[in-house]
Amino acid sequence: MSSRTLNHLADRIRSDRQQRGSRWRRLSPGRQALLALAHLRNGDTYARLAAGFEIGVATAWRYVPEAIALLSANVVTFADKGYQGARGSVRTPFKRRRFRPKLSRRQKSVNRAHAKIRVRGERAIATLKTWKVLIKLRCCPRRATAIVRATLVLHHVEADRYER
Numbered sequence: 001m002s003s004r005t006l007n008h009l010a011d012r013i014r015s016d017r018q019q020r021g022s023r024w025r026r027l028s029p030g031r032q033a034l035l036a037l038a039h040l041r042n043g044d045t046y047a048r049l050a051a052g053f054e055i056g057v058a059t060a061w062r063y064v065p066e067a068i069a070l071l072s073a074n075v076v077t078f079a080d081k082g083y084q085g086a087r088g089s090v091r092t093p094f095k096r097r098r099f100r101p102k103l104s105r106r107q108k109s110v111n112r113a114h115a116k117i118r119v120r121g122e123r124a125i126a127t128l129k130t131w132k133v134l135i136k137l138r139c140c141p142r143r144a145t146a147i148v149r150a151t152l153v154l155h156h157v158e159a160d161r162y163e164r
Contacts, residue, residue, distance in 0.1 A: 009033035012070045026055050027063065035060065036067030078118045 013029040027035065035053050038044055044052075046060040053060070076089045083092050093114045094107040103111070128148065 006030070006033050006037060009036065009067060009071065013067060016066075016070055026059055027053065032063050032067060036064050039064050040068070078114060078121070080118070 007030075010030045010033040013032050017025070017029065025032070031053065035049055038052075039046075039049055046057050046064065049064070050057045050060040055063075073089070076091060078091050079086060081093055081095045083090055084095055086092065091114065093111040094103055096103050
């Protein structure tokens with residue numbers, strides 16, 4: 001991870017602590033950001049992280065999800081009808097229930113727009129799942145992005161061959 005990423009997360013942690021009025025923590029915002037990024041990047045266990053950062057396992061269990069929540073509060077997720085009732089920034093289409101009137105034109109229009117947004121993500125995920133190289137990809141993010149791009153180009157080259 002770059003220092004820019006580390007500083008971004010540390011700044012978010014710092015401002016969250018100020019907003020909460022938190023006076024003292026075991027790790028500084030920068031060290032907490034490093035702890036969370038080490039978990040996200042390397043998949044280290046909380047016990048291993050706790051030993052490396054000289055904190056308790058319970059502290060690691062608190063700090064990592066707290067940082068992850070700060071990274072993902074503004075991300076909007078478009079889900080299908082199975083996620084009805086999900087909270088936060090999860091957006092789901094309107095669902096017709098038994099013994100209730102049919103969906104209005106406006107609701108149907110919203111559902112169509114929702115489906116158009118979701119289909120892009122679903123198609124990309126389905127395409128990437130067909131490539132075995134991505135199952136256990138262990139490399140830096142810049143290299144992973146290049147591998148994903150190359151995979152999509154190869155997929156489109158193959159798809160064009162069969163369409164002609």
